[in-house]
Amino acid sequence: MFREILQRQQPTVYQILSNSLKDSKLSHCYLFTGPKGTPKKETALLLAQSLVCEKKGDWACEECASCRRVQEGNYGDLVYIDGAGKPIKVEMIDALKTRFEKTALEKNGHKIFIIDNCETLTLKSANSLLKFIEEPAGEMTGIFITSQPERLLPTIVSRCQTVSFRPLSRNEFHTLALEKGLDEVTAHFVSGLIDSADQIETVSASEPFSSALVSFMEFNRLFFKNRPEAVLYLQERFSKLNRNDRSSARDTFRYFLDISLQFVSDILNGYQSADDEYDRLLKTASESSFDRSRYLKAIAETRDGFNMAANGLLLIDQMLYKLLEV
Numbered sequence: 061m062f063r064e065i066l067q068r069q070q071p072t073v074y075q076i077l078s079n080s081l082k083d084s085k086l087s088h089c090y091l092f093t094g095p096k097g098t099p100k101k102e103t104a105l106l107l108a109q110s111l112v113c114e115k116k117g118d119w120a121c122e123e124c125a126s127c128r129r130v131q132e133g134n135y136g137d138l139v140y141i142d143g144a145g146k147p148i149k150v151e152m153i154d155a156l157k158t159r160f161e162k163t164a165l166e167k168n169g170h171k172i173f174i175i176d177n178c179e180t181l182t183l184k185s186a187n188s189l190l191k192f193i194e195e196p197a198g199e200m201t202g203i204f205i206t207s208q209p210e211r212l213l214p215t216i217v218s219r220c221q222t223v224s225f226r227p228l229s230r231n232e233f234h235t236l237a238l239e240k241g242l243d244e245v246t247a248h249f250v251s252g253l254i255d256s257a258d259q260i261e262t263v264s265a266s267e268p269f270s271s272a273l274v275s276f277m278e279f280n281r282l283f284f285k286n287r288p289e290a291v292l293y294l295q296e297r298f299s300k301l302n303r304n305d306r307s308s309a310r311d312t313f314r315y316f317l318d319i320s321l322q323f324v325s326d327i328l329n330g331y332q333s334a335d336d337e338y339d340r341l342l343k344t345a346s347e348s349s350f351d352r353s354r355y356l357k358a359i360a361e362t363r364d365g366f367n368m369a370a371n372g373l374l375l376i377d378q379m380l381y382k383l384l385e386v
């Protein structure tokens with residue numbers, strides 16, 4: 061049930077909407093703002109369901125026929141417009157108006173529109189919509205969604221009740237990644253690399269990331285046994301990648317450095333992993349004698365210079381020689 065997820069992940073949003081639903085103090089218009097990847101659309105659908113649910117209660121049951129049809133996009137009096145990647149033209153708003161001026165199609169009678177990525181509303185569309193909001197034909201609720209509220213017309217913002225979704229913490233990204241079926245180690249590292257939940261899949265599924273993770277695990281497994289062998293392993297692997305596809309190799313090197321930085325931070329913080337292999341590596345590293353601050357410095361400096369460096373492989377090479385000495 062999405063309601064429980066919302067309650068756990070966005071307690072403030074949950075509380076605001078709970079109060080509105082409980083006291084029937086609904087606004088005519090809501091503006092859902094917050095970083096990409098926060099569940100704004102899901103919440104808009106849940107609010108829509110709650111307005112038309114066939115069962116009695118503040119929140120939607122998420123199971124009745126009406127709730128299901130909202131979820132599936134088949135509810136007659138719900139219009140969903142998505143402005144992602146294209147301007148929302150006035151014709152689309154006109155079509156919405158025409159539809160809502162007619163008698164409600166559903167028995168419930170409540171009409172709802174959701175405008176996703178509403179920052180792409182043109183000035184003309186926005187003005188047309190504003191007039192419509194002020195003189196609604198019957199019971200109507202509008203929900204605007206955006207991750208870029210600074211791009212909205214102030215007139216829209218001022219007519220809406222703003223509901224802000226908070227960015228997720230690293231731990232929450234981690235939990236979400238596990239829920240999406242990622243393994244423990246991937247979830248751990250991906251959650252440290254992203255700033256929005258929708259990047260969980262794109263990063264974890266990317267070839268450079270998985271290649272970097274494999275290289276990282278093998279390099280460090282060797283490193284604490286036999287450093288020259290570890291260095292040789294990475295040099296061979298990375299120069300081969302570089303020959304095959306330079307730009308993808310660069311991404312791999314960058315991920316490798318980011319993962320390595322996280323690794324040092326895990327060692328310093330005494331992090332315990334639920335993954336046996338990574339946990340063993342952390343233990344080996346903690347028990348090994350090496351200069352942690354020099355190890356960290358070598359990686360951090362390489363990462364800092366990486367974006368500017370013309371030759372990523374050369375920079376990695378230099379780092380490896382420093383790591384032999386730590």
Ligand SMILES: [Zn+2]
Pocket residue numbers: 112113114115120121122123124125126127
């Ligand atoms: Zn229901």
